[in-house]
Amino acid sequence: MATSADQTGPEAASTATADVASGASGTPTVTLRLWRGDDTGGSFNDYTVDNLGGEVVLDVVHRVQAEQAPDLAVRWNCKAGKCGSCSAEVNGRPRLMCMTRMSTLDTTQPITVSPLRANPVIRDLVTDVSYNFAVARRIPAFHPGPRDADGTYRMAQVDADRVQEFRKCIECFLCQNVCHVVRDHEENKPHFAGPRFFARLAELEMHPLDTLDRRDLASRELGIGYCNITKCCTEVCPEGIHITDNAIIPMKERVVDARYDPIAWLGRKILRRPAPTPASSTASLSPAGKAHETISTQPRTPAGG
Amino acid sequence: MPEHESHVFDVVVIGAGGAGLRAAIEASAAGARTAIVCKSLLGKAHTVMAEGGVAAALGNVWPEDNWMVHFRDTMRGGKMLNNWRMAQLHAQEAPDRVLELEEWGAVFDRTPDGRILQRDFGGHRYARLAHVGDRTGLELLRTCQQRAVSLGIEVFMECKILHLLKDSSGAVSGAVGFWRESGKPVVFGAKSVVLASGGVGKTWKFTSNSWEGTGDGHALALWAGADMIDMECVQFHPTGMVWPPSARGILVTEGVRGDGGVLRNRDGERFMFNYIPEFYAKETADSIEEADQWYDNKKDFRRPPELLPRDEVARSINSEVKGGRGSPHGGVFLDIASRRTPEYIKRRLPSMYHQFKELADVDITKEPMEIGPTCHYIMGGIRVDADTAATTVPGLYAAGEVAGGMHGANRLGGNSLSDLLVFGRRAGQYAAEHALGMPGDVLVDSGQVQEVMQEALAPFGRETGENPYAVHHELQETMQSLVGIIRTESELLEAKDKLADLDERAAAVGVEGHRQFNPGWHLALDLQSMLAVAHCTTLSAIERKESRGGHTRDDYPASDPELGKVNMVTRLAGTTVTVTPEPLPVMPDELKTLFEEGH
Ligand code: SF4
Ligand code: SF4
Ligand code: FES
Numbered sequence: 001m002a003t004s005a006d007q008t009g010p011e012a013a014s015t016a017t018a019d020v021a022s023g024a025s026g027t028p029t030v031t032l033r034l035w036r037g038d039d040t041g042g043s044f045n046d047y048t049v050d051n052l053g054g055e056v057v058l059d060v061v062h063r064v065q066a067e068q069a070p071d072l073a074v075r076w077n078c079k080a081g082k083c084g085s086c087s088a089e090v091n092g093r094p095r096l097m098c099m100t101r102m103s104t105l106d107t108t109q110p111i112t113v114s115p116l117r118a119n120p121v122i123r124d125l126v127t128d129v130s131y132n133f134a135v136a137r138r139i140p141a142f143h144p145g146p147r148d149a150d151g152t153y154r155m156a157q158v159d160a161d162r163v164q165e166f167r168k169c170i171e172c173f174l175c176q177n178v179c180h181v182v183r184d185h186e187e188n189k190p191h192f193a194g195p196r197f198f199a200r201l202a203e204l205e206m207h208p209l210d211t212l213d214r215r216d217l218a219s220r221e222l223g224i225g226y227c228n229i230t231k232c233c234t235e236v237c238p239e240g241i242h243i244t245d246n247a248i249i250p251m252k253e254r255v256v257d258a259r260y261d262p263i264a265w266l267g268r269k270i271l272r273r274p275a276p277t278p279a280s281s282t283a284s285l286s287p288a289g290k291a292h293e294t295i296s297t298q299p300r301t302p303a304g305g
Numbered sequence: 306m307p308e309h310e311s312h313v314f315d316v317v318v319i320g321a322g323g324a325g326l327r328a329a330i331e332a333s334a335a336g337a338r339t340a341i342v343c344k345s346l347l348g349k350a351h352t353v354m355a356e357g358g359v360a361a362a363l364g365n366v367w368p369e370d371n372w373m374v375h376f377r378d379t380m381r382g383g384k385m386l387n388n389w390r391m392a393q394l395h396a397q398e399a400p401d402r403v404l405e406l407e408e409w410g411a412v413f414d415r416t417p418d419g420r421i422l423q424r425d426f427g428g429h430r431y432a433r434l435a436h437v438g439d440r441t442g443l444e445l446l447r448t449c450q451q452r453a454v455s456l457g458i459e460v461f462m463e464c465k466i467l468h469l470l471k472d473s474s475g476a477v478s479g480a481v482g483f484w485r486e487s488g489k490p491v492v493f494g495a496k497s498v499v500l501a502s503g504g505v506g507k508t509w510k511f512t513s514n515s516w517e518g519t520g521d522g523h524a525l526a527l528w529a530g531a532d533m534i535d536m537e538c539v540q541f542h543p544t545g546m547v548w549p550p551s552a553r554g555i556l557v558t559e560g561v562r563g564d565g566g567v568l569r570n571r572d573g574e575r576f577m578f579n580y581i582p583e584f585y586a587k588e589t590a591d592s593i594e595e596a597d598q599w600y601d602n603k604k605d606f607r608r609p610p611e612l613l614p615r616d617e618v619a620r621s622i623n624s625e626v627k628g629g630r631g632s633p634h635g636g637v638f639l640d641i642a643s644r645r646t647p648e649y650i651k652r653r654l655p656s657m658y659h660q661f662k663e664l665a666d667v668d669i670t671k672e673p674m675e676i677g678p679t680c681h682y683i684m685g686g687i688r689v690d691a692d693t694a695a696t697t698v699p700g701l702y703a704a705g706e707v708a709g710g711m712h713g714a715n716r717l718g719g720n721s722l723s724d725l726l727v728f729g730r731r732a733g734q735y736a737a738e739h740a741l742g743m744p745g746d747v748l749v750d751s752g753q754v755q756e757v758m759q760e761a762l763a764p765f766g767r768e769t770g771e772n773p774y775a776v777h778h779e780l781q782e783t784m785q786s787l788v789g790i791i792r793t794e795s796e797l798l799e800a801k802d803k804l805a806d807l808d809e810r811a812a813a814v815g816v817e818g819h820r821q822f823n824p825g826w827h828l829a830l831d832l833q834s835m836l837a838v839a840h841c842t843t844l845s846a847i848e849r850k851e852s853r854g855g856h857t858r859d860d861y862p863a864s865d866p867e868l869g870k871v872n873m874v875t876r877l878a879g880t881t882v883t884v885t886p887e888p889l890p891v892m893p894d895e896l897k898t899l900f901e902e903g904h
Contacts, residue, residue: 038821054549056664066774070825071818075346077515080555080660082443083349099663122486123822133347141455142410153407154419163412164437167444171348207410 027051030102031110032064034072038123044112051107058086058097061113061125073124081238084172088125089114094174096238118177118184132173135193138222139200144209159208165246166203168239169196175233175243181226193222195233195243202247205254219255224248309754310491313747314340314459315740316733317480317495319466319522322350323442323725324705324732325501326449327402331733332499333456337740339733340459342482342493344517347460348450351503351515352725355442356558356656357426358434359406359726360719361399365416366423367431372396374430377899379720381584382428382614383684383713384854385869386535389892390691391711395720395727402726403435411448413437425563425603428614428717430588432603439558439656445722464491465827466521468757469498469529469701470749477529477700478747481757485827488820490758494747496740499732500526500687500696500703505539507777508835508842509680510785513545513556519831520838522707526687527837527877531696534709534872535685536838537845538855540716541790543618545679547636552664554679557639557657559718561674562611564653565600566641568622569673570630576637577610580621585613616715616854619678623790626677636677642670678790682721683838684712684855685845688874691890694732700739704732710872714854762820764829770815773829780807780835788843793859797847804839811836837882844884845873 030051033044047064058076065072074097077083081099088097091105091112105111119127147153175195182188193201201218204210218224231244241247316332318325321343333339343350362375375396380387403421407413413435414422425432437444453460466482470492479494502522506514527533544557562568570576578596581589589610590596596609611618622637632638641650647670651658654669661667661674686709687696694702705725712720764770787800811833816826851865852858871886 052550055551059551065824066772070772070774070816071823073822073824077345077349077351077517078354079515080354080552081663082353082440082656083515085346085349101663101666103666126486126822129346136451137454141451144408144410151404152420155412155415156419157415160412160415167412167437167447168440169447170353170443204410207412210410 028107030060030107032060033110033112034061034064034069034124035114036069036072036124037121039121042121042124044114046110051102053103055102056098057090057095057100057102057105057111057113060102061097073122073126075126082170084170087116087172087174087177089116094177094236096172096174099238116173116177118179118182129173131189132171132176132194132196135197135222136200138193138217139197139204140212140214140217142204142207142210143212145211153209155208162246163203163207165241166199168241169199170239171196172238174236174238178232178236179227180230180232181223188223188226191221191223192226193218193224195227195248197222198224198227198251199241199243199247202251205251215251215255215257218251224251224255227252308751310489311494311749312340312461312491313494314338315495316340316497316499316736317342317493318499318501318733319343319480319525320350320501320503320705320707321345321347321450321460321462322352322501322503322705323445323449323722324707324729325350325499326446326453327726327729328499328501328702328704328733328736329458330449330452330456331730332497332737332740333453333458335734335737335741337497337737339737340461340493341453342461342464342466342480344463344465344485344521346462348446350446351518352446352722353440353443354513354515354556355445355722356439356556357560357563358424358436358441358719359399359403359445359722360426360429360433360717361403361435361723362396362431362433363400363403363421363423363435365420367433370431370433372400373899375399375433376896378429379717380713380900382717382720383715384864385713386538386853386872386889387713388691388710388890389896390890391728392713393896394691394731395711395724398727399723402723402730406445406448406726409448409452411437411444413444424560425612426718427559427562427612427618429719434719436560439560439654441722445725461491465830466525467761467830468753469525470494470753471529471698472748472750475530475699477698479749480525481754483758483761486822488823488826490754492749492754494749496743496747497700497702497736499694499736500701500707501705501729501732502707504706505683505835505838506680507831508780508784508838509789510781511545511554511678512680513542513554514680519834521831521834522703523686523841524834524837526696526698526701526703526707527841527875527882529698529701530877531698531701532688533686533841533875534688535714535845536683536709536841536875537849537873538684538712538714538853539680539842540615540682540684540855541619541678542681543615543622543678544639544676545681546661546665546674547632547677548634548675549665555660555664556679556681557674557676558654559615561639561641561654561657562609564641564649565644566639567609567611567644568618569638569640570625571632572630574630575611576625576630577613577618577621580617580624581610581613582617585617589613614715614717616857619790620857622676622678631677632675634675636675638673639676640673642672647671682706682716684714684716685709685842685873688872692731693735694728695735702732702736704728714856761830764814764816764826765820767813767815768817770813771810773811773814773816773825773832776807776810776814777828777832777835779810780832780839783807784839784842788839788846791857791859792846794847797843800843801847804836804843808836840882841875844882845875848873848884848886
């Protein structure tokens with residue numbers, strides 16, 4: 001009984017793999033179905049290479065490049081999920097190619113790799129991401145208040161944590177690619193910043209040291225109102241940033257607040273600032289900030305005071 | 306009618322990592338018309354890979370810390386081969402550069418009283434690294450990127466520079482490159498050029514560097530007639546991933562060891578206790594009991610040997626592996642799982658947790674990591690004036706990894722991000738000053754431009770030429786096996802011969818397809834830079850007949866005090882690279898006393 005159960009399990013699957021995908025030499029192979037072309041059009045081409053095990057999609061793309069298609073265009077830098085360069089659609093799902101292990105894919109079938117759909121294609125897997133750089137230029141930079149008397153800025157770890165979640169963003173723009181507001185609607189781009197930049201706006205808005213109000217910009221020019229909270233952006237984010245829950249929804253609430261109560265906003269921004277506390281056992285490297293949860297309700301100490 | 310797309314600026318910065326961005330910010334703020342040119346998209350530079358932190362004697366965690374202690378640590382870590390003035394400026398200015406980042410929006414981890422938290426790192430006497438979890442490089446890069454964008458600095462992305470232009474007086478007058486996207490040439494006229502192009506790791510097989518680390522800036526400077534120093538001093542980071550093969554070389558932050566991780570061999574032994582050098586014996590714990598108490602009480606106990614400087618740790622791992630005590634895939638084990646709680650590990654080392662989970666399917670809170678040395682950083686580089694970052698060619702400046710001198714023979718972790726900021730700023734400041742002090746316009750000689758482009762396009766005419774990937778592969782094999790972590794005369798000479806052969810092969814490569822975003826063609830061009838670096842490193846390595854920091858000679862295992870007083874200078878004579886030992890700048894007496902009193 002146990003034997004027959006085994007045969008329909010993983011072993012059966014691996015036999016199938018060997019049948020469908022193995023080269024003359026007996027080394028298992030895999031077929032990548034890569035989109036090749038440029039802004040005038042293109043098509044999917046199949047490339048069959050050895051499936052070496054322990055690899056990610058980007059490795060296999062690189063092997064195709066080194067062995068069969070030296071002119072295959074693909075962006076990458078870090079190969080460690082830290083730079084956000086290698087975004088593409090793997091079997092139709094937007095992914096970082098360097099963080100998609102081959103072992104998670106069904107290699108008995110060709111694996112499709114295509115460029116991000118929401119962007120104009122430049123060549124092969126390389127797309128035009130200039131929209132994102134243009135949006136970035138429209139957001140006024142961080143603008144802090146004055147330093148404390150001793151020349152430092154003080155901030156509690158809990159407040160830092162909130163902002164740091166958004167600053168983890170590697171600008172892979174996968175979230176920008178899946179958002180339905182622009183995915184198939186090029187015409188919305190001029191008035192819609194997209195989830196990556198809503199996260200940036202939220203980051204600045206929640207930064208305890210920042211003094212600018214960008215809520216009007218968020219609603220009037222950057223189109224946060226178009227977002228209907230489908231959460232597709234959050235699902236695709238390789239950094240696990242809770243774009244919808246932690247950035248967009250709070251931003252939407254604050255935008256509404258701005259319409260009715262500018263004072264409440266000002267109060268919230270100022271009150272979040274921790275008051276300086278005397279340095280005690282600063283040599284400790286224990287998780288910082290926990291003791292400061294109450295600080296955020298204390299009034300700000302004016303600079304120089 | 307201009308034949309090429311051309312742009313004219315006061316200052317052109319080549320490279321958009323931390324040093325390039327910081328230089329451009331300063332030049333622009335000084336009133337110079339400034340542009341940045343980079344091979345990738347903005348915000349993707351290798352700086353994002355720096356994990357541990359920025360070293361700066363802020364004294365937030367240890368009030369005892371100050372620039373003199375940082376200076377001393379840096380010089381000692383560099384085996385006294387550093388340019389003392391660079392090390393001094395670096396230690397003095399790093400705290401201001403960190404505080405400035407905060408003003409531009411960086412959010413560092415905090416101390417309990419709300420100031421910038423600092424962490425321990427190898428070779429630093431006090432907890433000194435301002436950090437953001439283990440993604441400090443990303444924070445620094447993004448902060449400078451956002452600052453540069455807010456200043457309206459022009460950025461030319463995905464553009465590779467092929468050659469620097471010079472005027473009749475021998476001063477730099479601009480640069481020629483091409484758009485990676487279209488393959489079309491672009492010319493920049495500039496009164497000052499800042500090289501901030503980063504490292505050379507792609508010349509070796511196992512490296513933590515991305516495809517961009519091909520030594521372009523080193524080569525551009527060499528070809529323009531600048532001096533290079535100490536190119537033999539290459540740092541192999543002790544902890545790169547060794548498994549799976551696709552992740553080989555990717556870095557595991559030193560922060561793992563700072564936060565309690567230890568190195569073990571196949572038998573589970575904490576072998577670092579067997580490798581404590583005399584030089585560090587006084588400040589290093591010699592028993593497990595003492596080492597383990599240090600994490601909670603740094604005042605009364607000495608540091609664990611796992612936190613010795615990188616060159617020491619890399620060599621020790623190498624010895625364990627060579628002695629047959631390594632892990633299954635040719636490394637050793639880095640174990641934090643048995644020493645800290647899963648919650649602690651995930652909070653302190655989130656991106657390491659993520660990296661191993663995603664790339665190796667290893668849960669570092671449950672299992673040890675397999676690690677081994679990987680080519681990480683080149684301490685040597687373009688010779689610069691310490692105060693102004695000026696190279697030996699008028700109008701040409703260099704900062705960051707591409708510049709030599711700051712780190713001597715070995716770099717301490719955390720000193721790279723601070724180096725970028727301190728000398729990026731100085732390069733920008735003096736490049737702007739030079740440009741703004743020059744009357745008139747820059748003239749670009751289009752004859753030079755034609756020549757450079759013709760040469761660059763030559764591989765397209767050689768349809769039957771060798772595949773550039775094959776030549777690159779061979780170059781990496783050669784450097785890895787013959788000019789790697791442990792070197793010896795016979796192998797270095799063999800490498801020298803092989804490089805001559807590879808020069809010829811690289812000059813005859815052919816590429817397919819067309820000019821639009823063609824990686825094969827780009828590699829053919831990058832190969833020229835990597836070969837230039839390989840020659841400099843190999844020649845300097847032959848000449849330095851001693852072991853010092855990142856340069857280890859099997860046939861000369863000890864340091865030679867006489868060689869400790871010279872830089873190995875490589876430069877171009879005609880078309881060949883020559884090497885000459887030249888005296889180091891001499892440290893003034895008042896700084897020398899810092900090393901005598903046993904500070
Ligand atoms: S939640 Fe909003 S921003 Fe995110 S994908 Fe959906 S509509 Fe777009
Ligand atoms: S928010 Fe996430 S998905 Fe969007 S760009 Fe940043 S890292 Fe990528
Ligand atoms: S290459 Fe950097 S994220 Fe994939």
